[in-house]
Amino acid sequence: MIATSSTAKLQRKGEGLVESPLSKDRTLDELKWEVVARANALGFDSCRIATAAPPPHGPEFTAWLGEGAAGEMEWLGRGEEKRRDPQKVLTGARSVIVVALNYWQGDAPTASSDTSSAMGRIARYAWGDDYHEVMLGKLEQLDKFLQTRGGIQKCYVDTGPILERDFAAEAGIGWHGKSTMLIDPRLGTWFFLGEILTTLVLPPDAPQTPRCGSCNRCITACPTGAITEPHRLDARRCISYLTIELKGSIPLELRSLIGDRIYGCDDCLDACPWNRFASISREAAFAAKPASQMPLREYLALDDQQFRALFRGSPIKRIKRRGFLRNVCVALGNVGNRADLPALHRAASDVEPLIAEHATWAIDRIFERFPTFPPVPHDLAAES
Numbered sequence: 001m002i003a004t005s006s007t008a009k010l011q012r013k014g015e016g017l018v019e020s021p022l023s024k025d026r027t028l029d030e031l032k033w034e035v036v037a038r039a040n041a042l043g044f045d046s047c048r049i050a051t052a053a054p055p056p057h058g059p060e061f062t063a064w065l066g067e068g069a070a071g072e073m074e075w076l077g078r079g080e081e082k083r084r085d086p087q088k089v090l091t092g093a094r095s096v097i098v099v100a101l102n103y104w105q106g107d108a109p110t111a112s113s114d115t116s117s118a119m120g121r122i123a124r125y126a127w128g129d130d131y132h133e134v135m136l137g138k139l140e141q142l143d144k145f146l147q148t149r150g151g152i153q154k155c156y157v158d159t160g161p162i163l164e165r166d167f168a169a170e171a172g173i174g175w176h177g178k179s180t181m182l183i184d185p186r187l188g189t190w191f192f193l194g195e196i197l198t199t200l201v202l203p204p205d206a207p208q209t210p211r212c213g214s215c216n217r218c219i220t221a222c223p224t225g226a227i228t229e230p231h232r233l234d235a236r237r238c239i240s241y242l243t244i245e246l247k248g249s250i251p252l253e254l255r256s257l258i259g260d261r262i263y264g265c266d267d268c269l270d271a272c273p274w275n276r277f278a279s280i281s282r283e284a285a286f287a288a289k290p291a292s293q294m295p296l297r298e299y300l301a302l303d304d305q306q307f308r309a310l311f312r313g314s315p316i317k318r319i320k321r322r323g324f325l326r327n328v329c330v331a332l333g334n335v336g337n338r339a340d341l342p343a344l345h346r347a348a349s350d351v352e353p354l355i356a357e358h359a360t361w362a363i364d365r366i367f368e369r370f371p372t373f374p375p376v377p378h379d380l381a382a383e384s
């Protein structure tokens with residue numbers, strides 16, 4: 001708790017009350033450390049402050065949009081002005097409180113001992129509960145505290161028009177990696193960001209020194225060449241975009257590069273040497289759920305209701321059954337075998353044309369890879 005109120009720090013001068021600069025600084029520092037202590041108690045791994053000034057890479061963001069690198073994410077363009085000026089998000093904003101929450105869970109648990117069933121890969125951030133909900137709940141508690149100190153706040157976790165990585169870098173949460181991921185030497189890249197814009201003045205923290213050096217591992221590790229140059233990602237080629245944000249058909253020329261990934265991609269994160277220092281998240285909500293570890297063909301049996309039940313609370317529910325089964329078909333086309341054909345044949349006549357089209361593509365790929373062996377069982381031919 002703050003020991004002294006700000007009015008106690010006012011000294012008399014003539015007729016009115018003026019603030020002593022010294023005591024004002026102390027009050028601001030105390031408020032800042034109170035915020036940081038509360039953020040820590042809520043489970044955040046880092047909490048630092050940036051000034052609510054226009055983010056430094058606004059021009060790069062505009063150029064990125066202009067080149068069409070956002071693909072179908074037209075919502076990014078709609079919020080362009082706001083992303084380039086926090087005053088357009090919250091009038092009178094003075095500070096941005098930035099938090100980081102580690103979601104690293106270690107290596108993927110192996111759920112199946114049946115090696116004949118192909119498994120898919122889900123990006124680590126989506127193994128457990130939806131981070132938006134987990135983090136916003138915590139940020140709202142900080143907001144309530146700041147209201148008691150006279151602040152007006154807006155809280156965001158990937159949910160608003162903010163260039164989150166720019167404010168996080170300004171606050172010193174991490175530095176801009178060449179992969180575009182923000183990196184902290186302690187947490188690596190495995191953390192989510194959240195922000196509170198506030199009308200309260202809080203002393204800003206210093207940025208970190210960038211430490212990518214001559215490393216280029218993320219760029220060479222990317223399966224689709226989506227990191228076209230350091231600090232620039234063409235979302236249209238990124239597997240995270242193709243499997244999550246893209247609503248329609250996945251471009252044919254990129255399907256085989258997606259491999260076994262069915263929701264998001266971690267390759268440029270896995271490649272980053274700073275991740276060798278990562279430690280397991282303290283947040284129980286991010287622990288892997290069984291739904292993220294099923295053999296691919298079992299996902300194809302899900303109807304709409306079963307899909308919603310299986311992924312309740314998970315970020316995967318966002319792409320709905322049609323998007324998820326589309327991705328499962330692509331992965332089966334890449335890593336499945338003839339034992340997956342019955343499930344794919346059923347999917348090829350799904351009422352959802354998007355699923356049917358990708359299932360047909362997958363069947364063709366499996367026949368290409370396994371033209372004669374092992375032989376097609378009789379019941380398989382009958383089912384198709």
Ligand code: B12
Nearest residue numbers: 057060123158164165166181182192193231233240264265
């Ligand atoms: C759109 C989006 C995507 C898109 C586009 C990603 C992209 N790199 O642009 C797609 C769907 C591909 C995506 C993928 C992922 N995303 Co995303 N995404 C976002 C979102 C909503 C907006 C990002 C954005 O504005 N992009 C536009 C470009 C121009 O900005 P940027 O890439 O962030 O680039 C910044 C820097 O590179 C810098 N910059 C630009 N030019 C230059 C030049 C130099 C020299 C320097 C130093 C810096 C610099 O300025 C930019 C603005 O800060 C943010 C949340 C948010 N509101 O910010 C989450 C966010 C960036 N995503 C996040 C995550 C976790 C992911 C994935 C790891 C998920 C996954 N496993 O599949 C991948 C990672 C892929 C990658 N390498 O970025 C986290 C990242 C946390 C972190 N530690 O960095 C965020 C912050 C969400 C959150 N609240 O935690 N994402």
Ligand code: SF4
Nearest residue numbers: 222238239265267268
């Ligand atoms: S998330 Fe995957 S596809 Fe996207 S840039 Fe990173 S490695 Fe490339």
Ligand code: SF4
Nearest residue numbers: 177178212215218272
């Ligand atoms: S892999 Fe290397 S270049 Fe890429 S973000 Fe990590 S340290 Fe930077």
